[in-house]
Amino acid sequence: MKQIITILLLALAMTGDLHAQKIFGTRNGKIGFISPTDDDVKAVNNEVSSRISDNGQITFSLLIKGFRFKYAEMQDHFNDQYLESTKFPRADFKGMITNLGDINFSKDGTYKAIVKGDLLMHGVTKNVLVNGVIEIKGGKPSVKASFVIVMKDFKIDAANVTDKVTIEINCQYQ
Amino acid sequence: MHINRKFNFMKRWIRIILAIAVACAVTGGIIAYRIFNKPHRDVTQETGVALTAQQLYDAFKTNEQAANQKYLDKAIQLTGEIADISKNQEGNIVVNFKTNDPLVMINCTFKTNPGELKPGQNITFKGICTGYIPDANVVINEGVLAK
Incomplete structure (x- = not known):
């Protein structure tokens, strides 16, 4: 009886191991944005926390105050007037890769990925669909993607600067 | 004589207006310069x-x-x-x-x-x-x- 239990436990532990998901992460991913109508409206954040799992889950979190602009004055306006970063310090994205079958996390290569998820920013959550590329190199993934967001959708009143921005994601994982 | 004085008067006004315009342009320029050159926090x-x-x-x-x-x-x-x-x-x-x-x-x-x-x-x-x-x-x- 004792033996059977041991074997059962071992078998359980082994199946657990077989299905163990691989999670890759970074604390210093890069996300930038640029206005399609004004090149000067551009900023980069290099402290993006992100995790990607071979079960398809993908998350990004960043701090609004971590966006760096070329012009300090623009950075102040962005934080104080538009994103209200003291009230809403963080933006979060939680999503799933919808075409997981096309991606082999244990084989080097470049794969197209479609990610669907919720973006929470400026206190507003919105469902977004993003097309991107996952590159596996030496067993480590990196993610590149870009998509457009409409400021009004997130109740950001920046009409006198820009209506939309293009978000650019570039994260290398460990 | 009379026309000449009127002309002088107008000239003075034009000068004043020009001076104000220049002052505005300079102030605007300084403000723009400050905005674009405001240093990042150190x-x-x-x-x-x-x-x-x-x-x-x-x-x-x-x-x-x-x-x-x-x-x-x-x-x-x-x-x-x-x-x-x-x-x-x-x-x-x-x-x-x-x-x-x-x-x-x-x-x-x-x-x-x-x-x-x-x-x-x-x-x-x-x-x-x-x-x-x-x-x-x-x-x-x-x-x-x-x-």
Whole structure:
């Protein structure tokens, strides 16, 4: 009886191991944005926390105050007037890769990925669909993607600067 | 004689208007120049709030809102033990400071190269706190080596 239990436990532990998901992460991913109508409206954040799992889950979190602009004055306006970063310090994205079958996390290569998820920013959550590329190199993934967001959708009143921005994601994982 | 005086009068007004226009253009120019050349914050010119890595993490973990009010956008002078050193995707040096939670770090990015550092070393870093990402890290950037 004792033996059977041991074997059962071992078998359980082994199946657990077989299905163990691989999670890759970074604390210093890069996300930038640029206005399609004004090149000067551009900023980069290099402290993006992100995790990607071979079960398809993908998350990004960043701090609004971590966006760096070329012009300090623009950075102040962005934080104080538009994103209200003291009230809403963080933006979060939680999503799933919808075409997981096309991606082999244990084989080097470049794969197209479609990610669907919720973006929470400026206190507003919105469902977004993003097309991107996952590159596996030496067993480590990196993610590149870009998509457009409409400021009004997130109740950001920046009409006198820009209506939309293009978000650019570039994260290398460990 | 009369026409001449009127002409002179008008000339004077034109001069005044021109002078005002020039003054406006110059002021506008100065304002625009100041906006585009306003320097970025320089943390070396500020006195930082002295904290250990653990104290800063504890503050955010217990009450994020209160910690945001206290530390967000503030210069922080942080002392702690280096967990690891890396470079971000722009090539800047990043040091993670240990906390008692193995998954949570204080993530600090240097704006200038601090020279040689080693994991396990205790250092003091001064930078600007941008906030907390639960289950990941507290972020401080635009920093320099203080000690």
